[in-house]
Amino acid sequence: MSRDIFFVSNTTDELGGVTGWTHQTARLFAQQGHRVHVVGIHSADLTMALPEQPAHPVTALYPAHPPTPWTPHGLRDRFRLPTRRGEAARVASKKEAVARLSELFATARPGAVVIVTQVWAMEWVSEADTSGLRVIGMSHESYDYSRAGHRYRWIRNQYRDLDHWLVLTEEDADRWAADGMNNVGFLPNALARLPVLPSPRTARTVASIGRLCDQKAIDLLLDTWALVAPARPGWTLRVYGAGEDEAALKAQCTALGLDGSVEWMGRTDDVEGALAKSSVFVQSSRGEGFPLALLEAMASGVPCAAFDCAPGVREIVRDGEDGLLAPAGDVAALADRLLRLTGNPRLRDAMGTRARSAVQRFSEPETLRRWEELFAFLER
Numbered sequence: 001m002s003r004d005i006f007f008v009s010n011t012t013d014e015l016g017g018v019t020g021w022t023h024q025t026a027r028l029f030a031q032q033g034h035r036v037h038v039v040g041i042h043s044a045d046l047t048m049a050l051p052e053q054p055a056h057p058v059t060a061l062y063p064a065h066p067p068t069p070w071t072p073h074g075l076r077d078r079f080r081l082p083t084r085r086g087e088a089a090r091v092a093s094k095k096e097a098v099a100r101l102s103e104l105f106a107t108a109r110p111g112a113v114v115i116v117t118q119v120w121a122m123e124w125v126s127e128a129d130t131s132g133l134r135v136i137g138m139s140h141e142s143y144d145y146s147r148a149g150h151r152y153r154w155i156r157n158q159y160r161d162l163d164h165w166l167v168l169t170e171e172d173a174d175r176w177a178a179d180g181m182n183n184v185g186f187l188p189n190a191l192a193r194l195p196v197l198p199s200p201r202t203a204r205t206v207a208s209i210g211r212l213c214d215q216k217a218i219d220l221l222l223d224t225w226a227l228v229a230p231a232r233p234g235w236t237l238r239v240y241g242a243g244e245d246e247a248a249l250k251a252q253c254t255a256l257g258l259d260g261s262v263e264w265m266g267r268t269d270d271v272e273g274a275l276a277k278s279s280v281f282v283q284s285s286r287g288e289g290f291p292l293a294l295l296e297a298m299a300s301g302v303p304c305a306a307f308d309c310a311p312g313v314r315e316i317v318r319d320g321e322d323g324l325l326a327p328a329g330d331v332a333a334l335a336d337r338l339l340r341l342t343g344n345p346r347l348r349d350a351m352g353t354r355a356r357s358a359v360q361r362f363s364e365p366e367t368l369r370r371w372e373e374l375f376a377f378l379e380r
Contacts, residue, residue: 003375004112005029006105006133007038008121012058014044015242015267016211017292018140022117024192026056028368037104041097041121042066059104061097061124066090094124102129113375119151122158134378137165142310143175145215145287156181163378168290171311187374188315189290190367191299191359198301198356199276201348204235206338207278207302209271209293212243214286217307219245220331221284222252222262227335229261232342237282240274242267275300279348280341284334285309290316295362298322298355303348305337316362322355 007022026036038054042062070087077083101124105114114135116122122137137159139146146152159165159181166187167173173186206225210216218239225237239249239262246264253262268274271293275281281297283306290312297304298316304323307330308314317323324340326333341348 001111001375002033002035004035004037004108006108006112006114007036007117008101008114008125009038009040009117010121011042011044012038012040012060013047015047017289018117020050020192020292021140021189023050023054024190025371026054028190028364029371030056032368032372035109039101039104041124061100062093066093066097094127098124098127101125105130105133108133111379113378119154119158122154126158134163134375136374136378137162139165139167140289141287142169142289142312143167143172145289145310148287159183164374169311169315171315185374187370188312188362188367189292189295190364191295191362192292192364194299194356194360195272195276197276198352199278201279201302201345201352203277203279204232204342205278206235206237206280206282206342207240207274207297208237208282208284209240209268209274209296210283210285212239212241212245212249214245215288216241216243217284217286218249219252220286220307220329220334221282222249222256222258223331224282224284224334224338225258225262226256227332228338228342229258231339235342236261236263238263238265238274238278240265240268240271271296272300275302278302280305280338282334282338283307283313285313286329288313294323295359298359301352301356303341303351303355305334305341307334316359317355318358322351322358324351 007026009022022038026038030036036056038056038058040060042065043060067090105128112133114130114133116125116137146155162183164183164185166185168188170186173184176184208221212218253259275297281302281304283294288310294304294316304317306313306317306325307328308325309328317325319325324337326337
């Protein structure tokens, strides 16, 4: 059955895993015969170059991040005319954005589905007219990471009454269900493609790929590399990515005396090429959902060392079989895993080969089959 499917995200072009996942999944649905429209609340400042131009329509409701609601502080603040005018303009602009979203939804055929990929975007969807549509919410981060921040409250407030909402692992779904969210299910991310050839794993290079922000914890990676580099002369850590923490991280790198063994590669649109030049992949995140970077590294036959910071990480990497995990935030333990992989070519090759084979259980056809089952279930 061909359906109209709307993806609604914070943005449609922001550098990051959710953007890549959104357009990848939209492409899969379109190839399946569905009519797909990707909607972002706003256009991003730090944008992501997509591997191919989307064939599906893409709409941004705002040209830039909309202003946040005004909260007056004290009686005097309530009577500041410029501020009150700015808030009135914000409210009017939001009504226009919601109306535009409702107009898009009104074009849908019976059986249409709205997939809200990030909880902040749900604020607009909840005010739009979704009559006759099935609405599915999503969270691309772990229960613990949501629980530690403001998104926990947003999820409980915004997702409780949806037709369904999805996390990325069964473990997280069980934890949300125990928290009273009985409409939750799980569905992992899909591996986009398997490179024709794996990495030869001959370069003395460790790769990290991700946004330079607090969540990805490159600061912890630098502390880790400070323990590894003295024991591995000739090895280089290549950090691929851009973000708001770049200047601070480079200063930290210099302070740790690592400028001779760390290369800042900037953002890359050729992840496959970067991995082909690497022998080990490292992920030092404070929190994750179901990280695509791990899937891509394993598909390239590059063994991974990572912090066990989320159920999705340990579902992808089977510790001791096709990669090595360290307790979340334990810099010394992550350094130990990197020393093992960089110091033992036979271990690298064995784990890389097993990783490339094992990661194919997250294939696109299997993930698409599970989505179709969910759509059929919601129509009953």
